[in-house]
Amino acid sequence: MMSTEHNNTAVLKKDKSSNEVLLEVKNLKTYYPIKGGILRKTVAVVKAVDDISFEIKKGETLGLVGESGCGKSTAGRTILRLLEPTDGQIIFDGQDITNVRGTSLRKIRQDFQMVFQDPYASLNPTMMVGHLVSEPIRNYNSKSEKELKPEVMDLLAKVGLPEDAYYKYPHEFSGGQRQRIGIARALALRPKLIIADEPVSALDVSVQSQVLNLLKELQDEFDLTFLFIAHDLSVVKHMSDRIGVMYLGGLVEVAEKDSLYAEPLHPYTQALISAIPEPDPRKKKERIILEGDVPSPIDPPKGCTFHPRCAHAMPECQSVKPHLKEVKPGHRVACHLYK
Amino acid sequence: MSANSRQHKDAPLLEVKNLETAFSIDGTYYNAVDNVSFRVKPRQIVGIVGESGCGKSVMSLSVMKLLPKGIGQIRNGEIIFDGIHLEKMTDSEINNIRGKDIAMIFQEPMTSLNPVFSIGFQLQEVLFNHMKISKKEARLKSIALLKSVGISRPEKIVDEYPHQLSGGMRQRVMIAIAIACQPKLLIADEPTTALDVTVQAQILELLKEIQEVNDMSVILITHDLGVVAEMCDEVIVMYAGKIAERTDVDSLFHNPKHPYTQLLMGAIPKMDEEVEKLSTIKGIVPSLKNMPKTGCKFAARCPKAMPDCLTVTPQLAENEAGHEVACLLYETSHPKQEVNA
Numbered sequence: 001m002m003s004t005e006h007n008n009t010a011v012l013k014k015d016k017s018s019n020e021v022l023l024e025v026k027n028l029k030t031y032y033p034i035k036g037g038i039l040r041k042t043v044a045v046v047k048a049v050d051d052i053s054f055e056i057k058k059g060e061t062l063g064l065v066g067e068s069g070c071g072k073s074t075a076g077r078t079i080l081r082l083l084e085p086t087d088g089q090i091i092f093d094g095q096d097i098t099n100v101r102g103t104s105l106r107k108i109r110q111d112f113q114m115v116f117q118d119p120y121a122s123l124n125p126t127m128m129v130g131h132l133v134s135e136p137i138r139n140y141n142s143k144s145e146k147e148l149k150p151e152v153m154d155l156l157a158k159v160g161l162p163e164d165a166y167y168k169y170p171h172e173f174s175g176g177q178r179q180r181i182g183i184a185r186a187l188a189l190r191p192k193l194i195i196a197d198e199p200v201s202a203l204d205v206s207v208q209s210q211v212l213n214l215l216k217e218l219q220d221e222f223d224l225t226f227l228f229i230a231h232d233l234s235v236v237k238h239m240s241d242r243i244g245v246m247y248l249g250g251l252v253e254v255a256e257k258d259s260l261y262a263e264p265l266h267p268y269t270q271a272l273i274s275a276i277p278e279p280d281p282r283k284k285k286e287r288i289i290l291e292g293d294v295p296s297p298i299d300p301p302k303g304c305t306f307h308p309r310c311a312h313a314m315p316e317c318q319s320v321k322p323h324l325k326e327v328k329p330g331h332r333v334a335c336h337l338y339k
Numbered sequence: 340m341s342a343n344s345r346q347h348k349d350a351p352l353l354e355v356k357n358l359e360t361a362f363s364i365d366g367t368y369y370n371a372v373d374n375v376s377f378r379v380k381p382r383q384i385v386g387i388v389g390e391s392g393c394g395k396s397v398m399s400l401s402v403m404k405l406l407p408k409g410i411g412q413i414r415n416g417e418i419i420f421d422g423i424h425l426e427k428m429t430d431s432e433i434n435n436i437r438g439k440d441i442a443m444i445f446q447e448p449m450t451s452l453n454p455v456f457s458i459g460f461q462l463q464e465v466l467f468n469h470m471k472i473s474k475k476e477a478r479l480k481s482i483a484l485l486k487s488v489g490i491s492r493p494e495k496i497v498d499e500y501p502h503q504l505s506g507g508m509r510q511r512v513m514i515a516i517a518i519a520c521q522p523k524l525l526i527a528d529e530p531t532t533a534l535d536v537t538v539q540a541q542i543l544e545l546l547k548e549i550q551e552v553n554d555m556s557v558i559l560i561t562h563d564l565g566v567v568a569e570m571c572d573e574v575i576v577m578y579a580g581k582i583a584e585r586t587d588v589d590s591l592f593h594n595p596k597h598p599y600t601q602l603l604m605g606a607i608p609k610m611d612e613e614v615e616k617l618s619t620i621k622g623i624v625p626s627l628k629n630m631p632k633t634g635c636k637f638a639a640r641c642p643k644a645m646p647d648c649l650t651v652t653p654q655l656a657e658n659e660a661g662h663e664v665a666c667l668l669y670e671t672s673h674p675k676q677e678v679n680a
Contacts, residue, residue, distance in 0.1 A: 067535035174623045204390040209606035209617035238608035275540035277565030279607055281588045289544060290537045293505045
């Protein structure tokens with residue numbers, strides 16, 4: 001069914017994601033302390049991100065999926081250094097940025113930007129759109145708003161907003177248009193990496209598809225690398241080249257998207273994929289229903305964190321924590337079933 | 340229960356005729372639900388889909404007569420449930436039906452339970468309202484209900500408070516409350532939207548099981564076409580307060596007729612298909628105040644719109660057996676010429 005045109009674009013895409021690694025995350029941990037008592041001592045820690053490692057190549061989109069509380073947003077924010085990592089390394093464009101501070105951190109931040117989930121909360125309601133979009137640029141140089149206007153107009157056009165948007169305020173826009181403003185802001189500094197944290201989950205289906213198409217177009221135009229965080233697997237599959245699945249702070253499986261969907265290896269990934277309601281009544285798929293809820297990350301289960309809900313759990317799973325292993329070329333999984 | 344109860348098997352349990360519900364904005368009334376008619380047969384699961392602002396929730400609130408007082412109003416039409424006209428009922432009369440014969444579950448399990456009362460208290464409240472039952476019996480019954488919705492350790496949970504439960508468990512409690520009096524009709528308004536996919540799968544399975552065991556009819560309101568395909572027998576697609584298309588679930592997905600439905604189908608990324616570009620619908624759903632006065636309300640966004648679409652209001656009519664669509668493309672005598680090309 002694939003047309004030649006389709007094949008061509010696929011080839012083009014492959015070429016674009018070079019072998020150069022843009023972001024490398026090594027054994028990253030982010031713990032939140034829970035304070036209690038009169039002395040506000042740390043009584044426990046929430047292991048929001050617990051020892052994850054992955055890399056993103058230039059021009060590639062890596063999707064991170066998982067259910068609420070699995071640590072995918074915390075991971076994104078830690079990489080941007082909006083949260084302090086507890087342990088591990090973040091290497092961006094060949095430079096270790098784990099402990100960079102002050103002006104050097106500010107300088108590096110030009111290269112990575114974020115698109116947030118809630119377009120209603122992430123834009124300052126008292127600022128004009130022109131002002132909002134030029135703000136990141138003004139942050140780094142002394143150009144006046146007037147000097148920047150042509151550039152801002154250009155950005156607005158790129159994200160598909162009308163010219164008169166420049167003088168309007170966020171409340172005058174719909175959710176989808178606000179998300180476009182957020183994207184224009186993220187693009188303003190011509191970053192190398194964009195972390196998009198659930199960019200479409202607050203939008204209706206028809207608007208969601210507009211924003212997804214826009215992100216893909218911009219990626220081609222500006223040579224962007226994406227870390228795409230979302231809970232909706234079909235959206236993540238549409239956007240990503242490779243996908244990482246998170247559960248309770250850990251990365252349980254990383255693979256090329258086709259390999260992940262055709263042959264999910266981790267029992268959690270299998271359950272997750274089988275749980276998606278298919279928009280076709282003729283397809284009745286075998287559903288794996290998981291028992292119970294995700295355990296608390298304050299006191300995660302010993303061994304494999306998924307073992308209490310896993311249908312294939314073995315004695316070993318209760319005591320030994322599995323690590324990500326490559327079981328097929330490019331397909332890594334953290335599960336004792338695969339030796 | 341009433342003299343003119345269902346006479347034969349296929350008679351609808353719920354029949355809504357020409358319903359118009361309006362909201363007052365600055366003193367003027369605008370129709371949020373505009374001349375909507377449909378039926379729900381016994382034991383049928385009817386899905387209502389559409390994007391935000393299309394009137395699907397307002398319609399269900401109208402059926403339950405739960406519209407905000409002084410702002411929302413049923414202006415016209417009939418709501419006939421099991422032979423009784425709900426629209427003519429007084430508040431106290433409808434109170435005997437609400438929660439007993441028609442129950443509802445809402446999207447937000449976090450906010451629809453009262454945080455200061457125990458789970459058991461909230462379950463027993465419904466039982467005391469509609470049944471003559473002793474305290475001890477009510478407690479036993481609520482434990483049994485919690486068990487039937489798949490809650491483990493129901494004897495403990497019955498004394499716990501909503502904040503002690505997870506989102507999925509709270510939605511199970513909501514379902515237990517809804518089915519406490521074995522309603523004939525359950526209205527589920529986005530019951531799984533706030534939940535994770537694996538929990539959603541659990542809740543959908545539970546709803547289906549309960550529907551079969553209790554012989555209920557269900558109106559399932561959702562924006563997720565995947566959920567519709569999975570659950571429903573019949574589907575109503577709404578756009579801007581009107582029914583755009585109504586048919587059985589198979590023809591909706593394999594033979595969608597209304598351009599809005601077709602675009603909606605193309606806009607969702609599919610798991611087993613690879614497309615470079617998703618189809619989009621330009622613009623957004625118009626707000627109540629800016630609704631086009633004449634013609635088809637989708638005309639401005641429709642890629643197939645013809646000159647007549649701006650002036651002639653399409654009527655919902657049967658195009659194929661059991662498949663109704665409100666679109667001028669399927670009415671003859673309109674010159675086919677695209678205006679939004």
